[in-house]
Amino acid sequence: MFKEVRHLSSRSCMGRAGRAGAGRFGDVRVTTRHNPPPLLSTDDASRGIGGFAMGSSVPSLFLDPQIRDWVLFPITLVMILVGILRHYVVVLLQSPPKKLTRAAIREQRALVRSNVLRATSSNSPIPFSFYQSISQNLSKAFEAGTYLKDGPPKEGETPTPPNPLSDPAAMDGMMAGMKTQMVMMVPQMIIMGWINFFFEGFVLIKLPFPLTLGFKSMLQRGIQTPDMDVRWVSSLSWYFLNFFGLNGLYRIILGGDEAADAAQNLAASPFAMATPQAGQPQDFNKLLKAERDHLEFAEGLHKWIGDDIETRVLKKYGRL
Amino acid sequence: MAMDLPSALHRLAHYRTHNTRASRQIFEAGAVVFRNDALGKLGDDNWQFFETLALAAVDVGRPDITEECLRHLSAQFPDSPRVQCLEGILKEATESAEVALRYYQALLDADPSNVAAWKRQISVLRRLGRTESAVEELSKFADTFYTDVEAWLELADLYASRNQYTSALQSLSHVLVLAPQNPFYVLQAAETAFTAEDVPLALRFFLMVIDMTDDAETDTPTPAGITVRAWYGVELAAARLEAEPRLGSQSPSNTRSPEHLSKLRKLAQDMIQAAGKSAQGAEAEASSAWLRR
Numbered sequence: 001m002f003k004e005v006r007h008l009s010s011r012s013c014m015g016r017a018g019r020a021g022a023g024r025f026g027d028v029r030v031t032t033r034h035n036p037p038p039l040l041s042t043d044d045a046s047r048g049i050g051g052f053a054m055g056s057s058v059p060s061l062f063l064d065p066q067i068r069d070w071v072l073f074p075i076t077l078v079m080i081l082v083g084i085l086r087h088y089v090v091v092l093l094q095s096p097p098k099k100l101t102r103a104a105i106r107e108q109r110a111l112v113r114s115n116v117l118r119a120t121s122s123n124s125p126i127p128f129s130f131y132q133s134i135s136q137n138l139s140k141a142f143e144a145g146t147y148l149k150d151g152p153p154k155e156g157e158t159p160t161p162p163n164p165l166s167d168p169a170a171m172d173g174m175m176a177g178m179k180t181q182m183v184m185m186v187p188q189m190i191i192m193g194w195i196n197f198f199f200e201g202f203v204l205i206k207l208p209f210p211l212t213l214g215f216k217s218m219l220q221r222g223i224q225t226p227d228m229d230v231r232w233v234s235s236l237s238w239y240f241l242n243f244f245g246l247n248g249l250y251r252i253i254l255g256g257d258e259a260a261d262a263a264q265n266l267a268a269s270p271f272a273m274a275t276p277q278a279g280q281p282q283d284f285n286k287l288l289k290a291e292r293d294h295l296e297f298a299e300g301l302h303k304w305i306g307d308d309i310e311t312r313v314l315k316k317y318g319r320l
Numbered sequence: 321m322a323m324d325l326p327s328a329l330h331r332l333a334h335y336r337t338h339n340t341r342a343s344r345q346i347f348e349a350g351a352v353v354f355r356n357d358a359l360g361k362l363g364d365d366n367w368q369f370f371e372t373l374a375l376a377a378v379d380v381g382r383p384d385i386t387e388e389c390l391r392h393l394s395a396q397f398p399d400s401p402r403v404q405c406l407e408g409i410l411k412e413a414t415e416s417a418e419v420a421l422r423y424y425q426a427l428l429d430a431d432p433s434n435v436a437a438w439k440r441q442i443s444v445l446r447r448l449g450r451t452e453s454a455v456e457e458l459s460k461f462a463d464t465f466y467t468d469v470e471a472w473l474e475l476a477d478l479y480a481s482r483n484q485y486t487s488a489l490q491s492l493s494h495v496l497v498l499a500p501q502n503p504f505y506v507l508q509a510a511e512t513a514f515t516a517e518d519v520p521l522a523l524r525f526f527l528m529v530i531d532m533t534d535d536a537e538t539d540t541p542t543p544a545g546i547t548v549r550a551w552y553g554v555e556l557a558a559a560r561l562e563a564e565p566r567l568g569s570q571s572p573s574n575t576r577s578p579e580h581l582s583k584l585r586k587l588a589q590d591m592i593q594a595a596g597k598s599a600q601g602a603e604a605e606a607s608s609a610w611l612r613r
Contacts, residue, residue: 101433102460105433109467113467116466116467120497120500123500125496125497127575129574130489130490130493307576309524309528310527310579310584311579312531314580314587316531317587319586
C-alpha cells in the first residue's frame with residue numbers, strides 16, 4: 001500500500017526532486033513514523049486504488065508535518081511581511097497633495113454648494129424669494145461657466161473636455177496612481193514566481209468545502225493525478241487564499257486606511273487605469289450643467305418652515 | 321491669583337479642548353508652567369501650548385512672550401502656515417497695520433489658497449476701516465470657501481454695520497442654508513429683518529426661533545435664554561404690524577403677514593411676564609414696565 005501511494009504521487013514530483021536532490025520540499029512523503037490511522041476507511045466500498053477515498057469523508061491522504069512547517073507557515077509569513085513592506089513603500093512614495101489655486105478650489109466646491117442648497121429645500125429655513133434668488137444665481141453661473149477654473153468659455157470656442165495628458169495636475173495624479181500600481185504588482189509577481197518554482201508538485205492543504213472538477217486544473221497545477229479529490233490543493237492556491245484573506249490582518253496591524261489592500265487594488269485597477277483619478281479631470285462643465293436640472297427640481301419642492309408657523313406655535317401653546 | 325501646577329495644566333487642557341479665549345487665565349497658567357519648568361509634562365501638547373500662549377500674550381499686551389513662543393515654534397516647524405499666521409498677528413500687534421498687510425499680501429502671493437492669511441488680511445482691513453476692500457475680499461473668500469459659516473456671518477455683520485440690510489439678509493440666508501439647526505442665526509436674521517423694516521419676515525423668523533428652542537411640553541413653564549429674546553421680538557413685531565397694517569402688505573421679501581396677530585401678541589406678553597417673574601429684582605421690574613409701555 002505504501003509503495004502504491006508512493007508510486008502514484010512521486011510521478012509528478014520526480015522531475016523536480018530528482019533534479020534538485022534531497023532536501024527540497026518537493027516530495028509528498030507519506031510517513032509511517034507516527035502509526036498513522038489506516039489510509040483507507042474500513043468501509044469496503046471505499047477501498048480503492050491506494051489512498052483515494054471514494055465518496056467517504058475520512059481523510060485519505062496523510063501529509064508530512066514538515067510540509068506544514070516548511071511551506072504553509074513560510075508562505076503566510078512572507079506574504080504578511082511583504083504586505084507590510086508594500087504599505088510603507090507606498091506611504092513613502094506618496095508626494096504631498098499639491099496646492100490648488102483659488103479658482104480650482106472654487107470649481108471643486110461648486111457642486112457641494114448646489115448640493116447644500118438643494119438639501120434644505122423641502123424644509124427650508126429661508127423664504128421662497130431668498131431661496132429663488134440664490135438658486136437662480138447659481139443656475140445662471142453654471143450655465144455661463146463662471147465657476148470653471150479657467151473661466152467661462154470664450155465666444156465661439158467649443159468647450160473641450162479636459163485632456164489628462166495636457167493638464168499637468170491630472171498627469172501628476174495619474175503618475176501617482178500608476179506608481180502605486182507598480183508597487184503592488186511587482187511583489188505579487190515575485191512571490192508567485194517563487195512559489196511556482198519552489199513549492200510545486202505537491203498538495204499542501206485540504207479545503208474544507210467541496211468543489212467541482214473544473215477547479216482541478218487551476219488548484220492542482222503541476223500534479224497529474226486525475227482521480228484525486230479536488231479538495232486537495234497545491235501551494236499556489238494557498239497563495240491565492242492568503243492574497244485575498246490577509247486584508248483583515250493588514251487592517252489590524254497597520255490600522256485602518258492602509259495601502260496594502262491588494263484585492264481592493266486589483267479590483268479597482270482596471271477602472272483606475274482607464275478613467276482619470278479622483279475626479280480631478282472631471283468634466284465640470286458637463287456636471288454643472290446637469291446640476292441645473294436638479295436645482296430647478298429642488299426649487300419646485302421648496303417649502304418654507306415659516307409659512308404657517310403662527311398657527312403651529314399658537315396651537316402648541318393652546319391658544320388656537 | 322495663585323495657582324499650582326496641576327490646576328494650571330488642567331485649565332490649559334480645558335481651554336485647549338474648548339478653544340476658549342480666556343487670555344488672562346491662559347497667560348497666568350502659562351507663567352506657572354514656566355516657573356515650575358514643567359514644559360516636559362505637556363508632552364506632545366507643548367506646541368499647541370506655545371500657540372495658545374502666544375495668542376494670549378498678544379491679547380494681554382506682552383508681545384515679548386509672543387516672540388519667545390514664536391521662536392520655539394518656528395524652530396520646530398519651519399515654513400508652517402500656522403506659524404506664519406502667528407507671526408502676522410504679532411506684527412499686527414506691534415507694528416503698523418500697513419506692515420502687517422504687506423506681510424499677508426506676500427504670504428498670499430506665495431500661496432493664494434492660504435486660508436489663515438486671507439482671513440487675517442480681511443480682519444486687518446476691517447479694523448482699518450477700509451470696509452469696501454474688506455467686503456470685496458470677504459465676498460471673494462465666501463465665494464471660494466462656500467461652506468465657511470463664519471465668513472458669511474462676518475459678511476452679514478459688515479453689511480449691517482454699513483446699514484446695507486438687504487445684503488446682510490442675503491448673507492444670512494446663506495448662513496441659514498448652511499446651518500439650518502442653529503437658532504442663534506435665525507434670531508440674527510430676525511433682528512436684521514426687523515431693522516430693515518421687513519416686519520412680517522421678522523415676525524416669522526422670531527416664531528421660527530421659538531419653535532426651535534422650546535421643547536415639546538405644551539404648557540411650557542417659563543421660557544429661558546434666547547427664547548425670551550424671541551418672545552420680545554414677537555411682541556414688538558406683532559405690535560408694529562397691528563399699529564401699521566400697511567407694513568404687512570409691503571414686505572420687501574413678499575412675505576405674507578401672519579394671522580391671529582392679537583393672539584400672538586397676547587401669548588408673547590404672557591410668556592414675557594412668566595420669564596420676568598422668574599427673574600430677580602430689577603429684571604422683573606423692567607420687563608413688566610416695558611409691557612405696559
